[in-house]
Amino acid sequence: MSKSTLKPTLRKNFAENVRSFRTQLGISQEGLAELAGFHRTYVSQVERCVANVTIDNIEKLAHALNIRPAALLELPTIRD
Amino acid sequence: MSKSTLKPTLRKNFAENVRSFRTQLGISQEGLAELAGFHRTYVSQVERCVANVTIDNIEKLAHALNIRPAALLELPTIRD
Numbered sequence: 001m002s003k004s005t006l007k008p009t010l011r012k013n014f015a016e017n018v019r020s021f022r023t024q025l026g027i028s029q030e031g032l033a034e035l036a037g038f039h040r041t042y043v044s045q046v047e048r049c050v051a052n053v054t055i056d057n058i059e060k061l062a063h064a065l066n067i068r069p070a071a072l073l074e075l076p077t078i079r080d
Numbered sequence: 081m082s083k084s085t086l087k088p089t090l091r092k093n094f095a096e097n098v099r100s101f102r103t104q105l106g107i108s109q110e111g112l113a114e115l116a117g118f119h120r121t122y123v124s125q126v127e128r129c130v131a132n133v134t135i136d137n138i139e140k141l142a143h144a145l146n147i148r149p150a151a152l153l154e155l156p157t158i159r160d
Contacts, residue, residue, distance in 0.1 A: 010139035010149050052134045058153070059090035069090050073138070073150040 011049040014058075016076040019047050021065045036064035091129040094138075096156040099127050101145045116144035 022032050022043070029043040036043075037060060045051040046061070053061075062069040102112050102123070109123040116123075117140060125131040126141070133141075142149040 008136055008139055010135055010142075014135055052136050054132045054134050055090055055094055055138065055153075056088055056132050058135065059088055062090075068154075070150040070153040073135075073148075073153055 010073060011052070013074070013076055014053065014072055015047045015049050017072045017074065018043065018061060018065070020076060021067055021072075025065065032061070032064055036060040090153060091132070093154070093156055094133065094152055095127045095129050097152045097154065098123065098141060098145070100156060101147055101152075105145065112141070112144055116140040 018032075022029070025032075027035070029047065030040040033040045033043045036057075038057070042051065043061075046053055051057075058069050058072060062072055065072075098112075102109070105112075107115070109127065110120045113120045113123045116137075118137070122131065122137075123141075126133055131137075138149050138152060142152055145152075
């Protein structure tokens with residue numbers, strides 16, 4: 001069995017999805033951080049792919065954005 | 081804006097999905113851990129909801145299970 005050789009891209013998809021759903025709601029990074037119960041700079045770290053987000057925090061972000069958590073891991077689509 | 085009050089359930093869905101896809105492939109927890117490049121007990125911790133899995137590790141597990149990462153966060157379905 002071979003070890004996993006993988007170029008991490010999921011953080012990037014996640015970051016784009018968070019930004020896209022957030023801007024659709026018309027809220028700031030700080031506003032989303034507060035809604036989800038995070039430090040005000042956390043969403044900025046997520047959207048810059050700096051944070052290695054945990055599943056508990058994915059759940060909180062999805063809850064704050066009012067979407068299914070799985071939607072945040074899908075390939076980003078161009079949204080109007 | 082109210083802080084997020086949320087009963088964490090995503091870990092449970094994720095654990096059930098990992099177990100379900102893993103058993104469909106007919107591989108052990110240790111076998112999946114090795115495929116994904118983890119310590120041999122890590123998948124056991126995931127399936128018992130002990131590990132607060134990061135997005136990078138979700139990507140590695142999905143890659144090892146050969147499925148879309150988002151599929152691991154969907155509501156578990158009863159699979160034959």
